Each structure stands twice: as structure tokens, then as C-alpha cells.
Amino acid sequence: MTVTADKPAVTTHTRPPVRRRRRSPATWVRGGGLGALVFLLPMLVVFTAFSWYPIVESVVMSFQQTNLITAPVFVGLDNFRAVLTDPLLWTAVRNTAWFALLALLFGFPVPLVAAVLMSEVRRWRGLYSALAYLPVVIPPVVAVLLWKFCYDAGPNGVFNTMLRAVGLGPLPWLQDSSSAMVSLVVEATWAAAGGTIIIYLAALTSVSPDLYEAAEIDGASVWGKIWHVTLPQLRGVLLITFILQIIGTAQVFLEPFLFTGGGPAHATTTILLLIYDYAFAGTLGGDYGSATALSVLLALVLAVFSALYFRLTRGWGTS
Amino acid sequence: MNRGLLSSYDWRRPVVRRTARTLHAVLLGLLFLAGLGPVLWLAKSAITPTQDTLRDPLALFPHGIDLSTLATAWTRVQIDHYFLNTVLLAAGSWLVQIVVATTAGFVLSVLRPRYRHVVSAVVLATMFVPSIVLLVPMYLTMVHLSLLNTFWAVWLPSGASAFNVLVVQRFFANLPGEVFEAARVDGAGAGRLFWSLVLPMSRPVIGVVSVFAVIASWKDFLWPMLVLPDPSAQPLSVRLPALQPFVELDVFLAALAISTVIPVVLFLVFQRLFLRNDALSGAVKG
């Protein structure tokens, strides 16, 4: 609930113009500067301690070797070299890209189709929305543990029992390198699709009916309307959700961690899992230098990707 | 008239009507299966003995119901304790986030000091940094401040949410400036402005931030796992996976079911808030 948006951005001074005062500390305090600063303090403290300073420290640490007991040692680009020559890195990059691709394949068209269908539901849309959103509400840890049990590869595993009922053989799910990642993506998509559906639905219901009427006057069929009106109108939302999905899936951690621990044989080791392993799973105090180096590299890649993406798609979005 | 893709003419055509109805029915069926199915199966299995679940997971109570699993999960596995931890963590995080976001938004949009653009830009910039970059330094900060195993280690960092600040800032910027001007002319200082004017008007945005804050806290896994190694301090999200090897399957599933009840119930009760706010986030992002 916001007030009308035609408020001017700048507050107009209602006082008569005054001589330009010399700015002194006293002027500043009297002008309410101190009050503003005090109110800004919570944000400044929290952001400095838990956002800005850690970002800077991360970059600094990526050039050091730290073991928490002795003072950190400056090692130049050694950490980056070590990370880039780690054979696991390329496995992790490949796996992360594979996850992102599968997630896009499953997670993009399905919510879109569902949202388009749902936007035409007259009376029971609330029911549809609630059902679609329910998986999002289930805490992710619970969802993963539940699916992990259902993914039991034995003949009596929940999913294998369901497959048996329709005559299909038991699948290895998490126990096979090729199916493990797919299993992860299926659960991840199930858990996230509801949110995407709701976003698309909101965008769909805001498409002006006039556009549809204009298309109908031009003789467009139902398909034609979808193709020429709906999708173009959704372009903005689609572009945003696409880049957000890429950035999100590049940082997938929970699913590989809880489902398989990165296995079998590193088939589901993602970049985040590798960073976690560097920092927290190596024995006796992790390799914080490598962990921060890889984090910095990932952040840079995502930043460059986002910048390129926004530049390329600048003209594509709806006004 | 309120119409979408299909016009009233379209609806009158039998082909369109039948196709749409069929597709809707199929979709509804799939939504029931994918949305409600897992929840119902979990509820059923939570009160089914382990052997039945293992041997025939889809059967409906072949040997009757075992309600004691729920009691065992609650007492022996101490779900109540971890549930309390989850609630406390969410409450503290919520408070920190509200305090940080409202004060910052207030300054940036109402008090408007000369340096506000710099601050806004620096805050916005952090939205583009993946949170993994912060993980190790924040962890080491907690180690050095001896805040490991305290709830502060989770509460404080939660406040550093650029999204919250921006949402609140935008909301405050849309509030009527005349009211504040009038109050200022009457001699109100920043404190009064904030407490007596801005806060009462900001209920909607506080609602939005609150929903996001509580949901994010409930789902949080990696960070609490790192900074709360002591099991008795852990929330449900961290404790449940760690518990799995030590409890029987039926009790474990009961624990999972209990952990799901509150979020699901809250969702069903406050549906409109959840669903509308996702639309709001979509609009904000767009």
C-alpha cells in the first residue's frame, strides 16, 4: 500500500531562501546532521561489520595463507594458482554449469506454461496458487531429507515403487553419476517452481486487455495472442528471472551437500561445495586462502556475466 | 471487463473451452500431486511404523497407525527444543532487520542528508556480491569475537540486507513529504519524526520485510551450521540432518512432519500475504 507516485522526488523547501550559511560542525549539528548519523548508526555498524568489511577482507585473504593461530602470511597469487590448477575445480565448474542448464530446462518453461494456464482460471485461482506455492513453504532442509529418502535406489524406495506401479524399472537416482545431478535438479525445481509461477502470474495479470483486443481485431488466434502479446509483454520479467536463476544456481549448495555430499565420485560437487570443502571440510583448519580466492573468482565471473547480460538485453525489455 | 488472454468470444468457442478446461484439470491434478502429495505422504508416514514404510511406502497403514512416533519425536529427539531455537533465531533476526532497515530507510528517504546518494550506492553495490564471498571472513570474525555458539552470530549478520534497506527506502520516499515538513516546522527532531510519524505509517512495508525476514531465517542452513556447532544451540534446519543417523525412520519422519506443520499452517492462514508479496518482489525486481 503506497501513496500515489506522483510525489516529486525532491522535497521543496517551504522556507524563504536564506543566505548561504558557512558550513561548520555546529551548523551541521544544528541542522539535524547528528540525528541523521545516529539513526544511520545501526545500518552503518551492521553493514560495515557484516558486509563491506568482509568483502574487502575476502579479497585480502585471497592473497594470504591463514591458519588462525599464527599471523597470516602474504602469498601473492599462490592461492589463485592452486585453485585454478585443482582438477576438482573444472569438475565443479562443469557440474555447476550442468545443474544450471538442467535447472533452466526444467525450471523455465514449466512455470511459464503453468502461469499462463492459471491466468485464465476464473474462480479457483487461489487454490491453484496455494497448491503451486506449497512446496516453496516447506523448509528446504525438510524437503531435501524427504526426497533423499524417496530417492532410495532399492526396489522398495518410494519413487521406485511408484515407477514399478507403471511398469518401469528401478532407477539408481542418487547412486549413479549420471542420474545424481538430474535427481538434484528435479527436487530443486519442484521446490522453487511455485515462487516463479506466482511472479509470472502477477506479470501476466498486469498485461493490459487492450493489447489482446487489438490483436483480436487483427485476427490473431489464441496461439497468436500468446506469441505476439503475452510473451513480449513478459519479456521484462523473463529476463530478470533468467539472470536471477543463473546467479542463484551458480551458488547451489544445500542440495549437493545434503543429498550426496558431492558424490558419487564428485558427480555433484558444485563450486560452492568446493569452497565449503576448502574452508571447512579440510582437516585441521581449512584452507581459507583458497576458499576466498575461489569465492572472489566466482563473484568476478558472475559480475562480468551480469554486466554483459544487462548490456546485451538493454533494448529487449518492455518499457 | 476483466479478461485475460482469452476473450469472451474465445470462451464461447467449444474447442477453446474444452481445451482450456482439460488443461486446467490436468494442471490442477498435477498441482495436487506435486504440491499436496509430498505433504500428505509425509504426514501419513510420520505415523506409520518403520518396517511398513520400508517395505511398502505407498500403502495406507497396512498395520495400523503408530501415534507414539510423534510423541517420541517431540520428547526424545527434543524437537521442541530445536523448534524453540528456530523461533528465537527468527525473532532476533527479524528485530535486527527491522531496526536496521527502518532507521536506514528513514535517514535516506526522510532526513535526506547530503551524503545519502553515496550511502545508497554502496548499499546497492552489495546486492551484486554473492553471499559466499562473505562467508569465510564473517566466520573468522565470529571466531575472534568468541561469538560462536551464540545466537548473536546469526542475528547480527542478518541485518546486512541491502534488499530490505532498498524496499523500505523506496516506501518511505513515497510517503507524503508535507506531513514531515509540517512536523519539522513545528520543531520535531529526528527522533520524534521517526517514532511518531514514520513508524506508524510504515506498517505495510514492515509487513513485507517481516515476511521475508522470517522465511529467510526459517530456511537458513549453512550459516547456522557453521556458527552454531554446539547441538543444543542449533535450529531445526541444522539439527534434522545431523539427527538422522541416530533415530529410527518413523521417528525421523515424524520430526520432519512436525517441522513442516508451522510453516505450512502459517502459509495457509496468511496466504494472501505470502502470495502477494512474491508479486511485490517481482514488481520491485522488474
Next chain:
Amino acid sequence: MSWKLVTTGAALAVAATALAGCAGGATSSDGRTVLTVSIDPGLDKGAVAAFTSRVKQFETANPGIDVRTEEFKWDATTFTAKLAGGTLPDVFTLPFTDGRGLIQRRQVADISGLVRALPYFSAFSPQIAKAGEAEDGGMWAVPISAYGQALHYNRSLFTQAGLNPDNPPSTWDEVRADARQIAQRTGQAGYAEMTTDNTGGWILTTLDYAFGGRTEQLAGDQAKSTVDNQQLVDALGTLHTMRWDDNSMGSNFLYDWNGINQDFAAGRIGMYVSGGANYGSLRAQNAIKPADYGVTTLPLVGKNAGVLGGGTLAAVSASAADQVKAAAVKWIDFYYMRKQTDQAAAVADAKTTADSGEVVGAPELPVFDKAQYDRRMGWISQYVNVPVKQMAPYTDKMFDQPLVPEPTKSTQQVYALLDTVVQKVLTDRDADINALLADAQRQAQTLVDRG
């Protein structure tokens, strides 16, 4: 204005809590030395009561020491963080494998002088003592228990499958045959193997030793990784056959230590390899039915074969003050060691443990020598509450098997490499064992060289 109070109050609260975090001092308010000792987490009330009564006995005997307890579970990943943050208990336990690294890096206190003064210092079995020794031979961490790997089996599943539970397999061919029979007749996994969290490498190294191979060769200070030895190829070949040809290894190949214990106790696994003293965990954490439990010696093949040995060390935090160190060694002596060497202490400990329903008499290996071990077993025999007869296949022969220590260089990291190898062999029918081991060998040598 109220908001000012709120913010000031909050700031003060944060500061106070942060300061409170830097708690602890070496002296309590009444002048006694404060000693924080570790207790296993997740214990039930009986075990906690037993521990508390031992603490009280110690305090009575040592009025100058104030003992506080803190739950502690050895966790390699958070150890350094705990050390840096000062939240380690003064006395804590850790496995042999990690002890060497900690001592090398001086991350535990040097208590060698105090330990040397203990009456039984020279009686430690030399093999076992090495686990806690620094380069100069001083004992920086005290070995408090030792074990060898064993083959655990489920007697009920054996019976169900038509096998004789009193006649467990004694060769790997018999293991394979029995596993196949269990899988065919009961539908449960006949043999299962740990594969994640470095346990895959741990068990694979165990199998390598059992087949007569070694994964590391030491020449003075240099180490050569020999992970690609022929015996490990043979061991992996056996696993591959059981998995793919016999289908006797069930359908879960991502077991860690906890998970495999749980499934074994629940009757879903016929046989598996793990530490010989596992019965205590199976009972306390997984509620195994005593009648189901059986254990036998690991089948050894060839003349170089041996049993991988491990154990637990008790160490003192590097940040402990001198008077705390002295108190700590007294506690180690009282709680961990006396029950091995002193009859009254052994009986008292066994009695309180048994009374609280915990396990007494799980098959451990002696920290001193066999004679001492037999003496101790005699003292506590009336409190032993484990199914001794069911453990006979192991306890009868465990002293005859040569004990081989774990590899010393980059142990856990090499184990992590081998995790991948065994996971691949068990999940990919066409896995090329030789290629996998060659690759692991290369990476292991790099790790070992880096030190």
C-alpha cells in the same frame, strides 16, 4: 526520547555479550584451579550421571581442582576455529590420525614432562605410544584406547539366510559367498562399505592392509605414496564383483560412519568392516539388539597382511596455563588411564558404567601389553555386559593379527582421494580400477610432497 534509550541499550547489550564471550580464567572464585574436561555429546541421562559421579570422586581426591564439563565431539573441521576462539575444553580427545598433525603444528600443549612422571609411562606398548609422540619422543598426547579393524556381522541375518552365525567367514571368498547368500535369501545387503567423509579411504586402506599391501612407503623423512599397489587393485576387484556380479552390496553406496552403523543396527546390512570396538556406539547411538551382533577378525591374505590400527588420544589444549596443564594430566590419569592399570579404579569405572546401562567390555586392544589387558579383563569380568560369546570369533584371534598403523602423511586427504575411487567402483560398472588408482596415486603423491 525512547528510541535513544532503545539504541543505547541495544549497543550496551551487544557489547556486554561480546565481552562475556571472553570468559574463563584459570582460577575459580575460591582459588581452585579451573579445569574444563570434555564429555561426549548426546549421551543419555545414565551416562551423564556416571560421568558426573566420576568427576565428584576426582574433586574429592583433588580438593584444589574445580572441574567443569563441556560437551565436546572431535571435529577436525572446527578444531582450529575452537582453538583460535578459545572454546576448547582443557582436556579433549581425538583420534590417532589427527594427533600427529596437531602435535607437529604445536596445536596441543607439551605435557611430556608431566606424562613422563606417571608411574606406568614406560609400560605403554611402543607401537601405540608412537601415536602420541612428538619428533623428540616426548609424549604430547596420551593414548587412552586402541582398536583394530574387524568384520562385524548380523547374526540374525546370517540365520535367516541359512548360514551359521557361529561360523563367520574367514577368507574373502567366504565373505563373498556369504554376502551373496544373504542378499539372495533375505533381500538385504550382504556386505556394505563406507564411502564418504574420508571413511571410504579409511576402509579401503584397511582392505589394502588386509590383502597385504601398503598405501605409503616411508624412507626416513620422505614418503612415497603407493596407493596404486596390486593388493588394492585386488581388493577393489573383489568389491566390484560383489557389487555388480553378485549384487550383494545393497543399493546405498554413499555411506558414512554414522549411516552404515545405523543401517547395520537396523538389520539392513549383513557384514561390514569398521573399528573393533564399535559395539559401544552401536548400542548407545543406534540401539542395536545385542542378540543380532557378531564380530570376527578381518580375513588376512598373504604374508604382509595386517590389521589397520587406530585409537584415541587425550590431549591438553595449547592455550592452557601451567597449573591447568598439571591438573589436566591428573585428570587424564584419573579418568582415562587408571582404569587400565589400577584394580580399584577399573572396578569402580566398570561398575558405574554398567550401572548406567552403558557398555563394558567391548573388544579393545591393549594400550599397554596383553598381560595388563588380561589382568584388567579379569578385574572387570563381573561387569562385562556385552555378548562375550558372540564376540569370541574376534577376541580369540585379535592378538594374533599384526597391527599396522595408519599412513602418516596427509592421511585424511589421501583418504578423501580414495573416497572418490571406491564410490566410482561401486556406482559405475565400467569403472577402470587401474586408471582410477593411477590418477589417485598421482594426486596423493602431490599431497604427500606438499607435506
